[in-house]
Amino acid sequence: MPYPKPEARFMQIDWLTVIAQIVNFLILVWLLKRFLYQPVINAMDCREKRIADQLHQAEAREQAAVDVTQEYQGKIEAWEREHGELVEQAKSAAESERLELLDAARSEVNERRARWQHQLDQEKRDFLHTLRRHIADSVQTVARRALTDLSDTELEGRIIQLFIRRLESLDTETRAAIVASNDPIHLSTSFVLHSPLRDRLTRAIHEHIGEKIELIYSESPQILCGVELTASGRRLSWSLDDYLEGLEQAIKQELEMGNAAAG
Structure with a gap:
């Protein structure tokens, strides 16, 4: 027995229901966005902004700290340079003052030494001059007495004799120069030259130097017991x-x- 064929059935769409569901879905999406998604997004944005602000503040504080550190480092370096310059200036000033004090002390010592040496030299010259005069007076007195006792001639005659000996030993060049100059000869004695001794001395000069030479005699207290x-x-x-x-x-x-021994 043959089975009966099923009848074809078509599904009917309820457009009102579809539209209502679509509207409900859109309302749900809007509600989710309005009351759930948007607050979450806003909260995330606020948190992100707060974190960004904190990062900016941290970077600003870090940069400020770096700036302050660099500023203090610059001040420290400047202070160290200034301190070094002040120390060098102080050292230079101290060294200059030390050198000036040394120069002043050295100059004062040299000046005192020069004054002392000058005074010592002057005292030595005065002493030697005084000693020389005393010795000269003593020697002249002793020589006069000794020559008077040991010889028949007077002391002046003995002096003239010794001078004539030196005149005899005068070299030829000096004699020629005296004659060629035509200048008078000056004869100075430490004593009064009497006529016999003067004549004797005149003859000796004419004999050993030249006959036409003019002679000028004089007495000189600067000469110690002699003839010049x-x-x-x-x-x-x-x-x-x-x-x-x-x-x-x-x-x-x-x-x-x-x-030298005392020094």
Whole structure:
């Protein structure tokens, strides 16, 4: 027995229900967005903004700290440079003052030493001059007495004789120069030259130098027991000065050796 064929049925769409569901879905989406999603988004935005602000503040504080650190570091470096410059200036000023004090002290010492040396030299010269005069007077007195006792001639005659010996030993060049100058010869004695001795001395000069030479006699207290001839810038003499100079040099050497030993 054949089965009966089913009848074809078509599904009917309830458009009112579909539209109502769509409207309900849209309302649900709006409600979710309005009361759930948007507050969450806003909260997230606020949190993100707050975090960003905190980061900016932290960066600002960090930058401020870096700036303050750099500022203080710059101040410290500037202070160290200034301190170093002040120390160098103080050292330089102290060194300059030390050198000035040393120079002043050295100058004062040198000045005092120069004054002391000058005073010592002056005292030495005065002492030697006084000693020389005393020795000269003593030697002249002793020589006069000794020569008077040991010889028949007077002391002046003995001095003239010794001077004539030196005149005899005068070299040829000096004699020729005196004659060629045509200048007078100056003869100075430490004593009064009487006529016999003057004539004797005149003859000796004419004999050993030249006959036509003019002679000028004079007395000089500066000569110590002797005779001095000067002509054309040349000098010939015999006196106790020659011996006293040697004695004076010996005394000077003794004084210098004594000063060196005392120093």
